[in-house]
Amino acid sequence: MNQVTQQQILDAFKFRHACKSFDASKKITDEDFGFILEAGRLSPSSFGFEPWKFLVVQNMELRETLKPLCWGAQGQLPTASHFVIILARKEADMHYDSDYIQNHMRDVTQLPEDIVQMKGDFYRQFQIEHFKLTESPRAMFDWSCKQTYIALGNMMSVAAQVGIDSCPIEGFDREPLEKLMIEKGLFDGKEFGISCMVAFGYRENEPFPKTRHQEDAVVEWLN
Numbered sequence: 639m640n641q642v643t644q645q646q647i648l649d650a651f652k653f654r655h656a657c658k659s660f661d662a663s664k665k666i667t668d669e670d671f672g673f674i675l676e677a678g679r680l681s682p683s684s685f686g687f688e689p690w691k692f693l694v695v696q697n698m699e700l701r702e703t704l705k706p707l708c709w710g711a712q713g714q715l716p717t718a719s720h721f722v723i724i725l726a727r728k729e730a731d732m733h734y735d736s737d738y739i740q741n742h743m744r745d746v747t748q749l750p751e752d753i754v755q756m757k758g759d760f761y762r763q764f765q766i767e768h769f770k771l772t773e774s775p776r777a778m779f780d781w782s783c784k785q786t787y788i789a790l791g792n793m794m795s796v797a798a799q800v801g802i803d804s805c806p807i808e809g810f811d812r813e814p815l816e817k818l819m820i821e822k823g824l825f826d827g828k829e830f831g832i833s834c835m836v837a838f839g840y841r842e843n844e845p846f847p848k849t850r851h852q853e854d855a856v857v858e859w860l861n
């Protein structure tokens with residue numbers, strides 16, 4: 639495996655910025671976009687349950703239809719080479735005794751039956767007692783959404799490492815957008831809700847210089 643230096647990785651983190659509009663004439667190759675999707679698919683998730691789905695929206699008419707409900711993607715929707723809506727699984731799927739969870743343990747992770755029982759017990763206790771996720775469908779959905787942000791971050795980071803720009807997007811009106819997409823048959827509203835979005839492409843303009851807190855404002859060592 640090729641070794642990437644720390645400096646190359648940090649350079650990519652500095653290169654990455656929330657790109658407001660892309661050069662619409664430049665398209666990401668299938669190989670590069672496959673690589674970005676693979677970084678999302680391989681991302682970690684709590685208990686490994688992968689509560690996500692990546693909708694790659696390449697139909698420009700559909701992008702136009704979504705645009706009025708996506709205030710934070712006005713420049714990105716029409717210009718991005720690739721535009722991804724990340725769905726998160728809802729309570730019906732993420733509940734400890736759901737078919738999705740049981741099937742995931744058996745068919746995807748291929749755990750032996752005794753481990754399925756043990757993991758299932760842990761997961762139930764985690765959901766009910768430790769994180770109180772069964773208190774409301776919203777708590778469960780938000781917990782699913784949290785997992786999708788790991789995939790989001792990984793996808794943007796690997797994109798930056800191969801010189802591809804991106805923008806994470808939460809600027810949308812979730813309820814009407816979900817309604818519109820469900821009515822169009824784009825996803826099943828019983829299984830999924832919209833977590834976040836991410837646009838990929840090549841920058842049109844140079845970004846403003848990056849600003850961040852100094853390290854001592856955000857890191858505290860407990861020795």
Ligand SMILES: Cc1cc2nc3c(=O)[nH]c(=O)nc-3n(C[C@H](O)[C@H](O)[C@H](O)COP(=O)(O)O)c2cc1C
Nearest residue numbers: 654655656658709710711805806807808809810848
């Ligand atoms: C979860 C999340 C949602 C965001 N939503 C939007 C958005 O809707 N539209 C947008 O232009 N930028 C959005 N941003 C970009 C942030 O404003 C940006 O990352 C932040 O100001 C730091 O700037 P930088 O990413 O260029 O370093 C979002 C960022 C994150 C992490």
